[in-house]
Amino acid sequence: MQSKPMAGRLPEPRSPMADDGDETRFCGTCAFSSACIAAGYDKPELAELQCLVEHVGPFRAGEHIFRTGDPFRAIFAVRAGTVKTRMVDKEGREQVLGFYLPGEVIGLNAIYPEHFPCDAVALDTAYFCRFSFPAMSALASRIPAVQQHLFRMLSKELGTASLLAGDHSADERVAAFLLDLAGRYAVRGFSGTRFHLSMSRGDIANYLRLAAETVSRVLSRFRSQKLIEIEGRELELLNPKKLREIGQALLPE
Amino acid sequence: MRAGEGIDRLAAMAIPITPPEFDPALIARYDVAGPRYTSYPTAPQFKAEFDEAALREVIRASNEEPIPRPLSLYVHVPFCMSPCFYCGCNRVITRDVTQADRYLERLYREVELIAPLFDRDRPVRQLHFGGGTPNFLDAAHMGELLESLARHFSFSHAADREYGIEIDPRFADGAYIRNLGELGFNRISVGIQDFDPLVQKAVNRIQSFEQTREVIEAARASGFRSASVDLIYGLPLQSVEGFSRTLDQVVALNPDRVAVYGYAHLPEMFKAQRQIDATDLPDAATRLALFGRALEHLSAAGYVYIGMDHFARASDELVLAQRAGTLQRNFQGYSTHGDCDIVGLGVSAIGRIGDSYSQNARDLIGYYAALDAGRLPLMRGLQLDEDDLIRRELINELMCHGTLDKRAFGARHRLLFDEYFVRERQRLVPLIEDGLVVESPREIRVTSRGRLLLRIIAMCFDAYLDDAAQAPRYSRVI
Numbered sequence: 001m002q003s004k005p006m007a008g009r010l011p012e013p014r015s016p017m018a019d020d021g022d023e024t025r026f027c028g029t030c031a032f033s034s035a036c037i038a039a040g041y042d043k044p045e046l047a048e049l050q051c052l053v054e055h056v057g058p059f060r061a062g063e064h065i066f067r068t069g070d071p072f073r074a075i076f077a078v079r080a081g082t083v084k085t086r087m088v089d090k091e092g093r094e095q096v097l098g099f100y101l102p103g104e105v106i107g108l109n110a111i112y113p114e115h116f117p118c119d120a121v122a123l124d125t126a127y128f129c130r131f132s133f134p135a136m137s138a139l140a141s142r143i144p145a146v147q148q149h150l151f152r153m154l155s156k157e158l159g160t161a162s163l164l165a166g167d168h169s170a171d172e173r174v175a176a177f178l179l180d181l182a183g184r185y186a187v188r189g190f191s192g193t194r195f196h197l198s199m200s201r202g203d204i205a206n207y208l209r210l211a212a213e214t215v216s217r218v219l220s221r222f223r224s225q226k227l228i229e230i231e232g233r234e235l236e237l238l239n240p241k242k243l244r245e246i247g248q249a250l251l252p253e
Numbered sequence: 254m255r256a257g258e259g260i261d262r263l264a265a266m267a268i269p270i271t272p273p274e275f276d277p278a279l280i281a282r283y284d285v286a287g288p289r290y291t292s293y294p295t296a297p298q299f300k301a302e303f304d305e306a307a308l309r310e311v312i313r314a315s316n317e318e319p320i321p322r323p324l325s326l327y328v329h330v331p332f333c334m335s336p337c338f339y340c341g342c343n344r345v346i347t348r349d350v351t352q353a354d355r356y357l358e359r360l361y362r363e364v365e366l367i368a369p370l371f372d373r374d375r376p377v378r379q380l381h382f383g384g385g386t387p388n389f390l391d392a393a394h395m396g397e398l399l400e401s402l403a404r405h406f407s408f409s410h411a412a413d414r415e416y417g418i419e420i421d422p423r424f425a426d427g428a429y430i431r432n433l434g435e436l437g438f439n440r441i442s443v444g445i446q447d448f449d450p451l452v453q454k455a456v457n458r459i460q461s462f463e464q465t466r467e468v469i470e471a472a473r474a475s476g477f478r479s480a481s482v483d484l485i486y487g488l489p490l491q492s493v494e495g496f497s498r499t500l501d502q503v504v505a506l507n508p509d510r511v512a513v514y515g516y517a518h519l520p521e522m523f524k525a526q527r528q529i530d531a532t533d534l535p536d537a538a539t540r541l542a543l544f545g546r547a548l549e550h551l552s553a554a555g556y557v558y559i560g561m562d563h564f565a566r567a568s569d570e571l572v573l574a575q576r577a578g579t580l581q582r583n584f585q586g587y588s589t590h591g592d593c594d595i596v597g598l599g600v601s602a603i604g605r606i607g608d609s610y611s612q613n614a615r616d617l618i619g620y621y622a623a624l625d626a627g628r629l630p631l632m633r634g635l636q637l638d639e640d641d642l643i644r645r646e647l648i649n650e651l652m653c654h655g656t657l658d659k660r661a662f663g664a665r666h667r668l669l670f671d672e673y674f675v676r677e678r679q680r681l682v683p684l685i686e687d688g689l690v691v692e693s694p695r696e697i698r699v700t701s702r703g704r705l706l707l708r709i710i711a712m713c714f715d716a717y718l719d720d721a722a723q724a725p726r727y728s729r730v731i
Contacts, residue, residue: 008673010663200317213374216320223320232318 055079057127065106065120065128072110074130078102081126082198084207085118096207099123099199101181103188108150108157123198168250173208174218175247178228182237193240197233271655273558273704275548277541279687280705284537287708288715289561290652291584292610293645294635296603298717299612303634309370311609311636315594316372322594324371324406325379327584328398329599331617332356332389334424337458338528339446339488339516343601343615344385353394356617359624360599361401363613366629367596368405376409377402379590380438382418388425392432399436408437415440415590417479422464427471434475441472446485448502449495455533456488462502469506479569481510486543488516489533493542500550510571511556511564512586513547515540544705560652560707563587580653587653600630608637640716643668648711655699655707680713 059065083100097118100106110116140147186192205212222228227243229236288295336346417440453459469480520526556564557572563586565571574580574589581591597604600620603612611634614620623630643666650657663670684690689703690710703710712718
């Protein structure tokens, strides 16, 4: 066997991985840190409150984080990787409900029914913070900022459905989808113009209620119009302004 | 692939093409065995561990890219009516045309197994029939095969589709070629080797200029966009005078591309070559003079040297792609459609899907047995790792464009070029001293002296070549 030289490799770029925290500090993208810090609580004090934050993973591509009907005990904040949530109907047809990036939280839609109403599946190698929900709600009752933050996340979760609502063209949907992802990456300090599309085109198509061929056709057209550059799964937004014009009906102001 | 990798690939900047400098003494010094790098890693690195499950997974993943790559189909027809003694290809000599039926039965089965794994919106932009002798198949069989491929894959209807076929003019006439045009072929590649009757006799391939012209003219008349011809130097009894006459005749045929391959005499590997009397082979100096003559003659006739064995008219797409920095290596040599996933069909065919290579069983027995058992006839393959991908791109750049921007390359692959390639740059030192290559902090550039020794330069970056056992399996570099 030949040896593969590793000298001369540069370190990995700061990838969409929220894993810079430790025992006393929050991860940069922690879904709760801003709320807690604003309220004067830091991580050691949260531990005292027995708010169990447990690091879980890795989950490999295709593995379930939870399944439909599992009892609801915790919500999960994505630390690294990408997750899709989906429902599968009696005929076995899949419906993709959403994609979750580092810093985002899955499982919020299980709070009321107390069991998970959907599956969560890792799209690539994924790591999570698992927040025990009984502990979480106890914390929310003591710290109004945490409660507000939970409400905010819940309403955002409800809001994402608007990307799909109404009678919009494939171009509008795809442009809005790309800009939505870009915005979510940018908010968490990652590049908002260059990112990796971890989801398959089948998943994108399913989510946008389009045919897979249509998604590719629209992306090809955007590429030939120099709105995007795409190679494999690496995407670059060359003209976000124009894309925003195309997708504006589906995007928040 | 990581974020940004490859996206900022050398944008459409014009790359000046250095004409090669022919120095027989220099070339003679580097006359060692080396791979042709139609793939990297080369085929000897393919492993049986890359099995059917791995191939299926690679294909599935290729369908799930945001814009799945178009397809390039390679179809291997292994039969030849008569043995050319120089041949090192995978082929079966027979005049029994019923062999075609038995072969096609399995080929259709392979198509039925593999085609459904590819999403139907992936157009077949490129099709290539190679051999053996593809025109071993008569018009009826050829029609049936095209029909099967068109039914199971989605043929492109775009004007830039490239559907090519290799033709042995001894077994094809104008009517046959017109039929191929009607079936959708638009590129033809014609074997010539040498028109010198003495050489033709010594290699058991008697082929007249008139036969050859009939095929090429029929192709032009029936709408083929491109005609290329193959020559071989280093054949028994070849002389510079005789080869010059051949080159005159080739220029008169006015092909768009000319390939001039060096004959590699490896009788212990290729049985047919044992028919060649080694004492008839031209000596090293004559060998080089033959190639030098081809270079001079074709350049004077307006052909541009692309690299390795390949020449093309100045207006040809290969030349334009080389200037634009978008040329790629592939199994046929150089290509302008590097963005396709290649599906290899037929015995011994090699595919390149995503970051993998895969090769079918190399003999008919194994190929038939797998398909009769309902399995894909995969024999071996390779999933490229990150180091392989880095070196593949590097070798591609040097062989296609002759220049490598070390900083841009390093940035794209997250490496400090000079450190990552310490050993490789040491191997380059003698080549730099001989003036084949120049290295600066910014770039590695192949000089006009190095252009005829691209394989030697590429070999410096081949991570698998430490293994001395590989050496005898490759032909000489020029």
